[in-house]
Amino acid sequence: MALMHYPVVNRNGDIITSAVTNLDLHDMSRAAKTYGVKAFYIVTPLMDQQRLVKKITSHWIEGAGAEYNPLRRKALELVSIKSSLNEVVGEIYNTCELFPKIVVTSSKNFGHKLTIDNFRTMLKNSGTYLLLFGTGWGFTEEFISAADYLLEPVKGCTDYNHLSVRSAAAIILDRLLGI
Amino acid sequence: MALMHYPVVNRNGDIITSAVTNLDLHDMSRAAKTYGVKAFYIVTPLMDQQRLVKKITSHWIEGAGAEYNPLRRKALELVSIKSSLNEVVGEIYNTCELFPKIVVTSSKNFGHKLTIDNFRTMLKNSGTYLLLFGTGWGFTEEFISAADYLLEPVKGCTDYNHLSVRSAAAIILDRLLGI
Numbered sequence A, B: 001m002a003l004m005h006y007p008v009v010n011r012n013g014d015i016i017t018s019a020v021t022n023l024d025l026h027d028m029s030r031a032a033k034t035y036g037v038k039a040f041y042i043v044t045p046l047m048d049q050q051r052l053v054k055k056i057t058s059h060w061i062e063g064a065g066a067e068y069n070p071l072r073r074k075a076l077e078l079v080s081i082k083s084s085l086n087e088v089v090g091e092i093y094n095t096c097e098l099f100p101k102i103v104v105t106s107s108k109n110f111g112h113k114l115t116i117d118n119f120r121t122m123l124k125n126s127g128t129y130l131l132l133f134g135t136g137w138g139f140t141e142e143f144i145s146a147a148d149y150l151l152e153p154v155k156g157c158t159d160y161n162h163l164s165v166r167s168a169a170a171i172i173l174d175r176l177l178g179i
Helices: A022-034 A047-061 A064-068 A070-076 A085-096 A116-124 A141-146 A165-177 B022-034 B047-061 B064-068 B070-076 B085-096 B116-124 B141-146 B165-177
Strands: A002-004 A040-043 A079-082 A101-104 A129-134 B002-004 B040-043 B079-082 B101-104 B129-134
Touching (some): A002 A085, A022 A047, A022 A070, A022 A165, A040 A085, A047 A064, A047 A070, A116 A129, A116 A165, A129 A165, A165 B165, B002 B085, B064 B070, B079 B085, B116 B129, B116 B165
Parallel strands (some): A002 A040, A002 A129, A101 A129, B002 B040, B040 B079, B101 B129
């Protein structure tokens, strides 16, 4: 899976590069590890943000944090930093010798959607999938249209539709991969 | 539901009062709002921590944040600050005229547990329940024993068992109250 910091929109709908949030790395890598996700890509084109991610993960993988909390190390070892979606796809191709199907998530209601149940079945069968989560106020419509699939949004039991990406990712992984 | 900062243990098993984490308030109140939870109590006996919580929630409920992001306001309006579990139970009694059944969560495997399925059924029937989440390394065994129910831990599909409380709460609410 990947957490994308570009191209996403801000609250006004402008395309931006969002800042990396420390707890996204921790919460989402731990959820990924819990549900057997193979890799967790942090995607940002900004070099200083890439350095920040490297600094955080190094602390927990090789630095003082590794001894202090080995459970965090195991999760953050899944993290890989990339500049773009193309770089992620390239690495997956080099590793798996096939291109992943790209499944994008969004809290908004665009047209044709892949249901959780159908994606769950697809994951049980063969295939390589890359699940994308957006930061900020989510992906642009153009970006979503270019993906292979758009996953249906997480709905609760109210009309409030504003989960954090950390919560949404945890719920989606549980629905897709939970026993 | 309530997020407890005391009595919880640290990594060495010592009983501590944990510090409040800003993103716990945001992520968990948004998840609570999404799944129709009636109130979200932040419990800490430390006055300076209570003031911190008040400062954060006021910013988003009455301050500059309310206008900037009304969706956060709606979620954080669920937050209520209390010094102890007794205070929480007292407020629920004053509001509902009955004492809530206390359901405690833990990632550890203690004895008798309430299954998610059974609790889901209980919530569909009548009754008032208070669901407790622990911070730090979780609740003491004594605290868990004193509750009415211990909810079964969230399991993924691996043996990695170290979700953040934010992720675990999101998954538990989805399993209990999702459509």
